[in-house]
Amino acid sequence: MKKIIMTGTLAALLTFGGLSVPALAGPVDAVVESAWSRASIGMNRPGAAYMTIRNTGDEPVTLIGLSTPLAMMPEIHETKTNAEGVSSMSAAGEIAIAPGESVALEPGGLHAMLMRLQQPMTEGETFPLTLLFVDGGEVTVEVPILGIAARGPED
Amino acid sequence: MRRRTIAGYGAAGAGAIALTLFVGWWRVDGPGAPEPIGQRPMALTEMDFRLTDHEGNEVGPETLIGRPTMAFFGFTYCPDVCPTTLSDISGWLDDLGDEAKQLNVVFITVDPERDTVEAMAEYVSYFHPAIRGWTGPEGQIARIADGFRAAYERVPTEGGDYTMNHTASVFLFGAAGRFVTMIDYHEPREFAVPKIRRALEEETEGAT
Structure with missing residues (x-):
């Protein structure tokens, strides 16, 4: 846990506020921009993180999962609101991103659902989130934790 | 042989599409369409429920009548x-400034099992101070949701937990308790604030 906080502090120092560090790892040509999340109340409630994933390569990339020391069950979920105004959430499955395209994880749509938190999400800290792609590629990003009432990465 | 199989699949596919279209028509425009009048929330004066706010006060429809109301x-x-909508509401209230002071703003839980009075108190404290959090026995939650024509459903998730599907629209009532309009989820902010003003203006109409 201490290690996570240390990394978080370091990343916070490096990023100087709301911006996340686009990190590249493995052979995936994908970058993560404007990552942010909301603080949690304790550890019982699931958290959510948002970001834009851009395919900078010439080949399609397919996001298949997430991994983070913060949560035991991180998954890409999608909120849908039907014609009657009822919202529901479900696992989004694989997400293919065409070359040059990007996918936005934003409130009310796709989001990284962080289930089974291992520690509370504290405003001002960050946590590492690894995006897992088909063929074993990975991209890890430090996600800043904003206030519970944050509406976007600039809040 | 193979061609016949493909033709069979084709026919089955076309049949499935036709059935889907028919079911869609039946439910949206056909005889199975929901009655529009029945979908409109009741006036607060016609509702009957007893809940508890996040400070432990007993509340009911009469708590809201007399001032315009925004509820979710x-x-x-x-x-x-929910955090997105509550932040949106907080932003609308900030935009309205002093006008917002006449509004009742209520966040009603559809998950009273986990959302105790204490849980509601902590949660609403992170948002605009005008927002009240209401909870209560499951039967009373069902009554208020029925009055609002709001839907909710408990959905099990992997690992034994559960989540709730629920109506995500924000409801607006005039001071006399009459339903004015709702703000749908995803509706741009520039539409939301004028709608709230309509509910605020309904107050004077209701009083005359």
Whole structure:
């Protein structure tokens, strides 16, 4: 846990506020921009993180999962609101991103659902989130934790 | 042989599409369409429920009548829609400034099992101070949701937990308790504030 906080502090120092560090790892040509999340109340409630994933390569990339020391069950979920105004959430499955395209994880749509938190999400800290792609590629990003009432990465 | 199989699949596919279209028509425009009048929320004066606010006060429809009301259903274990809507509401209230002071603003849980009075108190404290959090026995939650024509449903998730599907629209009532309009989820902010003003203006109409 201490290690996570240390990394978080370091990343916070490096990023100087709301911006996340686009990190590249493995052979995936994908970058993560404007990552942010909301603080949690304790550890019982699931958290959510948002970001834009851009395919900078010439080949399609397919996001298949997430991994983070913060949560035991991180998954890409999608909120849908039907014609009657009822919202529901479900696992989004694989997400293919065409070359040059990007996918936005934003409130009310796709989001990284962080289930089974291992520690509370504290405003001002960050946590590492690894995006897992088909063929074993990975991209890890430090996600800043904003206030519970944050509406976007600039809040 | 193979061609016949493909033709068979084709026919089955076309049949499935036709059935889907028919079912869609039946439910949206056909005889199975929901009665529009029946979908409109009741006036607060016609509702009957007893709940508890996040400070432990007993509340009911009479708590709201007399001032315009903005109300929303959700639950505090909701990671996406509910914090987003509560932040939106907080932003609208900030935009309205002093005008917002005449409004009742209520967040009603559809998950009373986890959302106790204490849980609601902590949760609403992170948002605009005008927002009240209401909870209560499951039967009373069902009554208020029925009055609002709001839907909710408990959905099990992997690992034995559960989430709630629920109506995510924000409801607006005039001071006399009459339903004015609702703000749908995803509706741009520039539409929301004028709608709230309509509910605020309804107050004077209701009083005359």
